[in-house]
Amino acid sequence: MKAVSIVKKNKLLFLVALAYLVILVISPDKAIKSIGNSVYYLVEMLQVLPVIFLLTVVIEALVPKEMIMRGFGEKSGFRGNLLALLLGSISAGPIYAAFPISKTLLGKGASISNIVIILSSWAVIKVPMLANEAKFLGVNFMIIRWVLTVIVIFVMAYITGMIVKKKDLPVDSKKAETLxxxxxxxxxxxxxxxxxxxxxxMNQNKAVVTKMPEGKEAVLALKESIEKCPSKAIILNKEEIVS
Known part of the structure; x- marks a missing residue:
């Protein structure tokens, strides 16, 4: 029973192992080549992922949530789209390195649309890739392909943002206070x-929020300002966020 439970929890791993065994029986040469390629990519992942995980820790610990929300959040607008395009375009490393960073940015308040832009530009319009494309296929080809690709990326991002919501994502979530x-x-x-x-x-004779509360002490401190507001304009909400 314990073995069955282990198999159920690791279905994908066992299916891949089974596929290798079948190929090994049918075509040993192709199986050896496939295993060699898999080992190559596994080594690459082991080299890249520690750096990526360190970067996600830095983002989580040192970059304020308000900065991510202003730059990549739901209200960042077209400027946020351009920042997402720039971030994805100048990033280094294989595309799978973008996923933990994207999850961290989502947890800090980035929008689904901007995450789609980051992932898509990371995959197909990175600056080093464009340089090689211009070298081998010509500048005109590279520019036209870049323009059409960016248009498609933006359209895809907006459509995905309308259809997919953060609560639909298979990630851990927690409640956070939003001011x-x-x-x-x-x-x-x-x-x-x-x-x-x-x-x-104060901004144009109106009060604006500059920082979101983190922790119980911050929430308690804010309650005084909420209670003393003469027009009851300040609201403290509980919002479900991805972590």
């Missing part, structure tokens, strides 16, 4: 800025 100011309700008194200048600032 919001209803602009229509805010009277611009500035009381919240005086109480907690690290979380609020």
């Amino acid at each position: 919001e100011i209803k602009e229509d309700y805010c009277i611009g008194c500035g009381l919240c800025v005086k109480l907690l200048p690290e979380y609020y600032e």
Whole structure:
């Protein structure tokens, strides 16, 4: 029973092993070549992934969530799309290295559309790839292919963003507190800025949020500003985010 349970938990691994055994019986030469290719890519992964995981830790620990939300979030607009395109285009390493980074960016507030742009540009329009393409196929070919590819990437990103939601993704999720100011309700008194200048600032006579709360102490500190707001414009929500 224990062996059956192990097989069920590792179906893909056992299916791959079974496929290798079948090929080995039918065509030993092709099986040896296939195993050699698999070992090559496995070694490459072992070389690349530690660096990628270190980068994800740096993003998680040092890059504020507000920065990711401004740059790649739902409200980042076309500027966020361009930043995502740039990030994917200048990135190095194979495409599978992009997946843990993308998951970390999602957890920090990046939108689905921008993640699609990062992954797609990482895969097909990286700068080193474009340089080689221009060298072997010509500059005109490279430019036309780049323009058409970017158009398709943006269309695909917007469609994916409309259809797929973060709650649909097979990743762990957790509840987080999100701070919001209803602009229509805010009277611009500035009381919240005086109480907690690290979380609020004035912009065109309206209070805006500059930082999201992290931890129970931050939430408790914010509750005072919420209760003292004369127009009740400040709202603290619980939002499910990917981690």
